[in-house]
Amino acid sequence: MISLQHVSKTFNVGKKKVEALKDVSLTIQKGEIVGVIGYSGAGKSTLIRCVNLLERPTSGKVLINDVDITSINKKELQKVRQKIGMIFQGYNLLKTATVYENIAIPLRLEGVPKEEIITRVEKYLNIVGLSEKHHVYPGQLSGGQKQRVAIARALAHEPEILLSDEATSALDPNTTESILDLLLQVNKELGITIFLITHELDVIQRICDRVAVMQNGEIVEEGKVLDIFSNPKHLRTKQFVYGEAGIKVPNHFVDKLPKSGKIVSLTFIGESSKDPFLALLAKQFDVLPSILAGGIDQLKDQSVGKLIVHIDGEASEVEKSINFLNEKNILVEEVNQ
Template identity: 60%
Template sequence: MIVLENVTKVFQSKKGKIEAVKDVSLHVKKGEIHGVIGYSGAGKSTLIRCVNLLEKPSSGKVYINGEELTSFTPNQLREKRTNIGMIFQGFNLLKTATVYDNIAIPLKLIGISNEEVKNRVNKYLDIVGLSDKHNAYPGQLSGGQKQRVAIARALSQEPEILLSDEATSALDPETTDSILDLLLKINEELGITILLITHEMNVIQKICDYVYVMENGEIVEHGSAIDLFTKPNKETTKKFLNTIAQRKLTPSLVNQLKLSGSVTRLTFVGESTGQPLLSLVSKQFNVKPNILTANIIELKNGIVGNLVIHLVGDQDEVKAAQQFLKDHGVGLEELEG
């Protein structure tokens, strides 16, 4: 559905060249939700604007449904963009136009009949839960309602692809959750493929099938959401995960608890999350597991449990207990020797 091959974007500035995106490749399958996460300045916004060629790549190729957009003429590209909806952090609504007109005007500009415009506005305002706001102005709406209007506007051209540029970063947590629920609904009921960028790990957690971690213009790590939540390799990925669940002990905490011996993070996925494995460990081996931190993370396609434990006991018994946990599908990572 969306394929980027070795895409690079270079900007010229007074201080010289700025390589915002460096040799990025990705593949978003039809009907999936993929997320690109990174800190400010990582190149996320530039990358997503390369997908619909709002920013033309300096090199590399962009394919949508097998068609190479980077080879299109301006007229061909303009027509193709009607198949790619986009929502923004700042909503981009016309302040002096009603909700109805904010959705209707772009449709009229591409030649859609008045009757069809009316049908589409009504349909998509109903989908986003704002069927009673036709005559309201943006200044009368909350941030979440404004974003819903922006989503309805993007959907009104009936695209196969929806791009989301930090669409929830200006919203409070409760409103963010409602917008994410709406995006899931759009994906599941309308079959729209979604590519989003974000710096919020909870967005990735809730709706993404596949994740790309971006740093300094490059994709430094990628994989399914479950893979990245259970087996992160890069320090940037681990830092993001630490924002929703403490994954490491600080030196001060280690000192305060006077920990010695094996401190281990256990990762449970799928069936292993429902088994009383620590209870079995304490019964079968001469070790005492002391739970230091614990949490369960619900992803779109699975559940991940994390425990940080201090195993107290003879070294051979500790190793045997760890092997028992591995044999039952638990991931182990030594945190402190």
């Protein structure tokens, strides 16, 4: 569906050259929801704008349905773009046009017949839950409602791909949740492939199938959300997963623990999070496990539990208990506080 192959982008800023993207490769399959996460300046926005050539790569290829759109003419590119919808953080609605006109005007410019425009506007306003807002102006809408109008406008072109550029970052948590539910609905019911960028870990957890982590214009880690979230490898990924999950134990608390034993991070996936493994440790081995911090995070189709545990006891018994946890497919990592 989407294939970015060795994409680089360099901007000339005064006399300096800024490398926004450095040899980035990423493939998104039909029907997937794939997210790119990174801090400000990581290159996320430049990357997503390369998908529909709002930013043309300095080098590399962008393939949409196996067609390299960096090598086609403007007329052919316009046809490709008609199948790529895009929603933005700032909504980009016309303030002096009604909700209906905000959706209809781009369709008129595209040459869609009048009756078809009416049908599509009604259909997609209904899908986003704003069927009663036809004649309302953007200034009369909440932020969440404005974003729903923007989504309806993108869907009215009946795209195969939907690009989301930080679409929820300006919204409150409850509104964000409703927009994410809407994107899941669009993906499931309409079969639209969604490619999004965000700096919010919750967005990735909530709806994405796969995630790529960006830093300084490069993808430093990429894979299934469950794999990345349960066992991050790169330091930047760990900063997102562990830093935002808030499971670090304060040093003053650690100082009060017994010097024997080990502090370990335990990661439980799915049904394993429901089993009483810590109780079994105390029963089967001469150890005393104490929970220091943790919680359970719900991903799109799975849950991941994380605990920081101090396992107190003789070294041999602690090692036996850790081996027991590993045998139960619980990821165990020693924590250096």
